[in-house]
Amino acid sequence: xxxxxxxxxxxxxxxxxxxxxxxxxxxxxxxxxxxxxxxxxxxxxxxxxxxxxxxxxxxxxxxxxxxxxxxxxxxxxxxxxxxxxxxxxxxxxxxxxxxxxxxxxxxxxxxxxxxxxxxxxxxxxxxxxxxxxxxxxxxxxxxxxxxxxxxxxxxxxxxxxxxxxxxxxxxxxxxxxxxxxxxxxxxxxxxxxxxxxxxxxxxxxxxxxxxxxxxxxxxxxxxxxxxxxxxxxxxxxxxxxxxxxxxxxxxxxxxxxxxxxxxxxxxxxxxxxxxxxxxxxxxxx
Amino acid sequence: xxxxxxxxxxxxxxxxxxxxxxxxxxxxxxxxxxxxxxxxxxxxxxxxxxxxxxxxxxxxxxxxxxxxxxxxxxxxxxxxxxxxxxxxxxxxxxxxxxxxxxxxxxxxxxxxxxxxxxxxxxxxxxxxxxxxxxxxxxxxxxxxxxxxxxxxxxxxxxxxxxxxxxxxxxxxxxxxxxxxxxxxxxxxxxxxxxxxxxxxxxxxxxxxxxxxxxxxxxxxxxxxxxxxxxxxxxxxxxxxxxxxxxxxxxxxxxxxxxxxxxxxxxxxxxxxxxxxxxxxxxx
Numbered sequence: 001x002x003x004x005x006x007x008x009x010x011x012x013x014x015x016x017x018x019x020x021x022x023x024x025x026x027x028x029x030x031x032x033x034x035x036x037x038x039x040x041x042x043x044x045x046x047x048x049x050x051x052x053x054x055x056x057x058x059x060x061x062x063x064x065x066x067x068x069x070x071x072x073x074x075x076x077x078x079x080x081x082x083x084x085x086x087x088x089x090x091x092x093x094x095x096x097x098x099x100x101x102x103x104x105x106x107x108x109x110x111x112x113x114x115x116x117x118x119x120x121x122x123x124x125x126x127x128x129x130x131x132x133x134x135x136x137x138x139x140x141x142x143x144x145x146x147x148x149x150x151x152x153x154x155x156x157x158x159x160x161x162x163x164x165x166x167x168x169x170x171x172x173x174x175x176x177x178x179x180x181x182x183x184x185x186x187x188x189x190x191x192x193x194x195x196x197x198x199x200x201x202x203x204x205x206x207x208x209x210x211x212x213x214x215x216x217x218x219x220x221x222x223x224x225x226x227x228x229x230x231x232x233x234x235x236x237x238x239x240x241x242x243x244x245x246x247x248x249x250x251x252x253x254x255x256x257x258x259x260x261x262x263x264x265x266x267x268x269x270x271x272x273x274x275x276x277x278x279x280x281x282x283x284x285x
Numbered sequence: 286x287x288x289x290x291x292x293x294x295x296x297x298x299x300x301x302x303x304x305x306x307x308x309x310x311x312x313x314x315x316x317x318x319x320x321x322x323x324x325x326x327x328x329x330x331x332x333x334x335x336x337x338x339x340x341x342x343x344x345x346x347x348x349x350x351x352x353x354x355x356x357x358x359x360x361x362x363x364x365x366x367x368x369x370x371x372x373x374x375x376x377x378x379x380x381x382x383x384x385x386x387x388x389x390x391x392x393x394x395x396x397x398x399x400x401x402x403x404x405x406x407x408x409x410x411x412x413x414x415x416x417x418x419x420x421x422x423x424x425x426x427x428x429x430x431x432x433x434x435x436x437x438x439x440x441x442x443x444x445x446x447x448x449x450x451x452x453x454x455x456x457x458x459x460x461x462x463x464x465x466x467x468x469x470x471x472x473x474x475x476x477x478x479x480x481x482x483x484x485x486x487x488x489x490x491x492x493x494x495x496x497x498x499x500x501x502x503x504x505x506x507x508x509x510x511x512x513x514x515x516x517x518x519x520x521x522x523x524x525x526x527x528x529x530x531x532x533x534x535x536x537x538x539x540x541x542x543x544x545x546x547x548x549x550x551x552x553x554x555x556x557x558x559x560x561x562x563x564x565x566x567x568x
Contacts, residue, residue: 004483005389012385015378020400023451024407027415034418082307089304102304109311111554113512115528116547119535120314123321128328130317163311213406221408223515228535238410238515245414245519255418258411269406280399280406 028262035255051256061240061257068237069264071151072219075158079166079215080208082159087170087207088200092177103171110164118228121157122148125229149231157225162218166211173207174200209278213269220265237261315551322544341545349542357546360530364511367442367526371449372506378450379457379502380495386458387465404452413519416448441522448516453509457502464498465491497564504561508554 035052037045055061090102109117124130125147135141147153177200185195201208226236241261244254273279325337341352352358386398404412417440424438437443468491476486514528521529527550531543 008483009385009389009391012381012389015381016385016397016401019378019451019454020397023416023447024400024404024412027412027419030419030422031411031415034422085300086304086307089300093300102308105308106311107558108555109315111508111558112315112547112551113528114514115512115531115535116318116550117314119539119543119547120318122535122539123317124314160310160314217406217408221410221515223410223518224532238408241410241414242518245417251418254414258414261408262411265406265408280402281395 031255031258034251035259037252039252051253052260054253055256055260060235064235064237064240065260065264067235068220069268071154072158072216073268075155075162075219076212076216078155079159079162080212083163083166083211084170084204084208087167088174090167091171091174092179092182106167106171107164109160114161114224117161118157118224121153121160121229125153125156148229149233151230151234153229154226154234154236157229158219158222161222161225162215165214165218169207169211169214170204171207173204177203205276206278209272209276213272216268216272217265220261318544319548319551321541322548324541324544326541328540341549354542356530357527357542360525360527363442363524364526364528367446367449368507368510370446371453371510372503374446374450375453375457375506376461376499376503378454379461380499382454382458383462383465383495387462401455401458404455407452409452409513409515410519412451413448413516416444416451416516417519420444420447439522440520442524444520444522445517445526448520449510449513452516453506456509457506460502460505461495461498464495468494500564501561504557508557511554 036047036049038048038050040046055065086106090099090106094102122129126132127144127146127148129147131147132141132145135145136143181199181203182195185199190198221238223236223238223242226234227239230236237257238261241254241257244250244257269280322341323336323338324333326333382401386394386401420438424435427433427435427438472494473486473490476490477483481489511526512528514532517526517529518532525533527546531546534543
């Protein structure tokens with residue numbers, strides 16, 4: 001390597017390594033260390049697995065953890081099922097101007113903050129909200145209907161918030177599927193269902209995987225939607241982390257929760273990549 | 286199912302209807318938020334009490350409009366400041382990262398690339414608490430060791446900026462890297478043949494080519510920072526950016542003031558998005 005090139009490499013590596021180590025790697029090591037210590041006196045700490053032990057012995061924590069995982073997986077599947085036909089429509093059925101217009105329309109809601117979107121759903125779903133009023137005026141309900149503060153409302157919010165991150169990668173992969181291949185499938189005697197199963201879905205797999213990973217991550221780490229749409233009784237793991245850190249000031253337990261969330265997300269993302277034979281570089285980069 | 290394969294009328298109609306319904310689902314919450322910004326009532330809900338501009342321009346209680354509400358204006362200022370710092374930092378580091386991964390081959394590159402992508406799969410709230418923990422340990426260490434009180438390491442704007450910068454850099458790297466990959470290297474070689482130095486070649490040939498992607502990265506970073514909630518929530522001090530300020534208000538109960546602010550946000554971000562698309566087309 002030339003000296004000049006070597007100098008360039010070092011110059012470019014420096015900001016990257018600083019960023020990576022100071023903001024990503026070291027903070028997470030710190031987080032792990034804090035989660036592994038226990039307060040034994042004022043300003044005195046001891047290394048122990050006590051915080052993790054607390055997590056596994058306290059049913060409320062476990063239940064919340066599992067509930068968050070299961071609901072996030074469910075929300076991901078739902079987003080995929082709802083988004084796939086739309087992505088297919090935009091990528092393969094719409095042509096020319098309509099195609100780019102529809103694509104842009106898909107993006108518009110996501111230029112506004114998640115808070116605004118959640119607020120919109122609150123206005124729609126609450127007792128004095130639009131849908132409740134609509135049902136009453138049509139005669140389907142005799143009094144105000146409360147649709148907020150339950151799991152279904154959380155699900156609607158999660159699916160809505162995540163939709164873009166599913167639809168965009170799906171459109172990108174589906175656009176690269178040439179019409180001839182689909183036609184060939186029909187010519188060879190396939191019907192709509194078998195073409196979908198044998199040609200379209202395998203082709204869209206990278207998009208499905210990267211969309212699902214991002215959506216799952218967003219649901220798992222979401223704080224706003226469960227808090228605002230799920231009300232006081234909603235149990236979401238991020239709420240536990242927040243309350244340990246900010247309300248109870250028990251950073252040790254909060255750090256352990258944070259680490260568990262990180263492990264859960266890594267395991268599921270890794271499993272998803274493994275199961276479908278994809279890699280992180282291919283699906284994200 | 287593609288247009289060139291004939292389908293029954295019913296199937297195509299049902300499919301189109303589904304897509305239309307989907308877009309109604311997408312638009313509905315936003316339309317509702319926007320519409321109630323003009324409701325002449327204390328609550329953003331039915332019944333409709335008539336049209337008013339007061340939630341934007343009103344200056345007297347009980348209807349103080351968005352343009353007269355000090356705390357909201359200050360929060361917008363805070364958000365703009367944070368977003369500006371974050372985008373500038375991310376764009377610069379993203380540009381450097383893009384060159385690093387596109388132009389050089391070195392040992393451990395693929396591992397480092399995976400590390401570069403990691404912030405995308407770390408939940409925002411975990412990024413927030415890890416930076417919170419690390420910075421307070423550092424701050425405590427500096428205090429215990431040297432009696433230095435470093436205010437910037439306590440929850441507040443600087444930590445918010447660092448926290449958002451940590452994951453938005455990845456996005457900026459991907460946006461700029463994607464364009465750099467398409468760059469025709471012979472153009473740069475031509476500049477070198479014509480006697481330009483390496484840096485001159487990059488400055489006069491490569492960077493202008495990358496400009497649309499850099500502006501794109503800046504705008505995307507700005508919007509992501511502006512609407513970030515999770516990471517910010519864990520790192521925020523007394524100066525709350527807009528999303529946090531709105532969240533605090535929303536918890537106490539909402540007035541159409543929040544709708545008015547939301548509508549302004551929508552207009553602002555659509556404007557930014559349009560600017561970005563215009564630049565992308567030119568490039």
